[in-house]
Amino acid sequence: MNTIGNYAPDFEIPGIDKQVYHLGSYRKQFKAIAVVFMGNFSSNVDSYIEYLKQIQTDFGDRGFTVIGIDSNHCTEPIAESMEAMQKYATEKELNFPYLRDPTQDVAKSFKAKVIPTVYLLDRDAVIRYQGRIDDRTETINQANHDYLRDSIAAVLEDRQVSQNYIEPVGDEIKWRSK
DSSP: OOOTSSSSOOEEBBBBBEEEEEEHHOOOOOSEEEEEOOOTTOHHHHHHHHHHHHHHHHGGGGTTEEEEEEEEOOOOOOHHHHHHHHHHHHHTOOOOOOOOHHHHHHHHHOOOEEEEEEEEEEEEEEEEEEEEEEESSGGGGGGGGOOOHHHHHHHHHOOOOOOOOOOOEEEEOOOOOO
């Protein structure tokens, strides 16, 4: 579901560092924000972790940040789920905030369906890109189109994003049953 040009829904959710993250305060600090729906137990996400860390490193000093959000339903209490996320972040040496969406309201409001899915926001929280990170299938060397990197560069340079929506592929978000 394409949400390009819409304002991103605001959120206030906990991070693995026990801080509460509010999108509104991030908008004041950064010119571009990549909200990436991800999870601890997805080979599709795992294949992009090094890439996301490199993007954070490459663009971090230019007014950009990645924010990872895990919205998958867990049967264990939030403290245990946060502990699993902390372990994952430590093992993968994440260099960006990793947040928990325990109610799944953030994923629903963004209309996220699969992980990984990225939403690139500008300073005004307008969604400028949505979808896949790139077009690779198994290794980064197979990518012909680097959708996220190209979109970040465009937003930081105040240019139009050339391809603003690419259907995401990955694992379905695990939704809580009603």
